[in-house]
Amino acid sequence: MYVRPTLAELSFTDPDGNPIPYGARWGTSGPPERTYSLTRHPERFAPLIDVARALAEHLERTYDVDVHLTEGLPDDAPDALRRYEHGQVRIARAVTLVPRHHLSAPLVIAETTFPSVVVAMGAAGLESSPPCGCDACDEDLTYCAEELEHLVFAVVEGRYQERYSWSEGIEISMVGEWGARASTTPRHAATKEDLEAVKLSQRERHGARWMPWPPRRDDAVVAEAPAAGRARTRAEREAAIEQALERIKKRLRSA
Structure with missing residues (x-):
């Protein structure tokens, strides 16, 4: 299980020696213009x-x-x-x-x-x-x-998902604890390198969505193990990973 390390309690002061309340500095009037740079x-x-x-x-x-x-x-x-x-x-x-x-x-x-x-x-x-x-x-x-x-x-x-289309360009979406957010970069505004990277990735995945990461191999066990002394075939390895991914998705749905 992931546990966030304890964040150091850092304190900073302004030129007058007053503590700076980072995260709650500005009221309804907003920050001074000079602070943007x-x-x-x-x-x-x-x-x-x-x-x-x-x-x-x-x-x-x-x-x-x-x-x-x-x-x-x-x-x-x-x-x-x-x-x-x-x-x-x-x-x-x-x-x-x-x-x-x-x-x-x-x-x-x-x-x-x-x-x-x-x-x-x-x-x-x-x-x-x-x-x-x-x-x-x-x-x-x-x-x-x-x-x-x-x-x-x-x-x-x-x-996290990303896709390329001729009409929209690069579309990126993400769902997190904060909700969902998405962005689109039209073809004319995207860099050539980003366009090629997304198109190549999409071709290699045959248009499929990004999937959850597979767990460590010692957790990716198929229900029926191969006969003793026989190495798994590529199809069996892929099946093991797919089953592990299904277990992850079930856990996420029940969380």
Whole structure:
């Protein structure tokens, strides 16, 4: 079971020495204009790195995935993640998790020098925690941690979807604890790399939806095991994974 690490209680003060109530700074009048381009204490988001690492460790323990850790940007990083690097913000560390089932979406959980956490999903999805980080947006640390967890588990549980169509372009949808949300990027506004990535992924899946991640192989047991001394055929391995996915979906429906 995943357990969120305890978030460090960080305290910051304004130039007058008063504590800054992050998450509840601005009233009905809204934030001052200058705060939209200001981040006075980006280090307040550093505890999100611990959350990201705890999530990655939990996924590696729980699901049937290949895991690759890199310092800096992975050589095979999705184009959307490459574009996230801008100015002084760089990818410092990344964990790439690829489920051993072609219908399950891959995931990259990356730490940045801001500090923040960026999640690349499927073929072209990208979300960050915090979503912005400026003083005007005033994101609360606990809220950011919750959103990061909801995002990752939406992918793992097959609640993240993406598709390409000639008329609409790239459509991305996600269902989480917050409800449902969707976005569309028309063909003329999407990058060539994202368009090709989604189209290729869709062809490889024969148009199928992203499915929940399969559990670790020691949990993926078929009802009738093969005869002693005989290795499973590919069809039997696929059947084992499909049955495990069905068990996961039943658990989700009954949760």
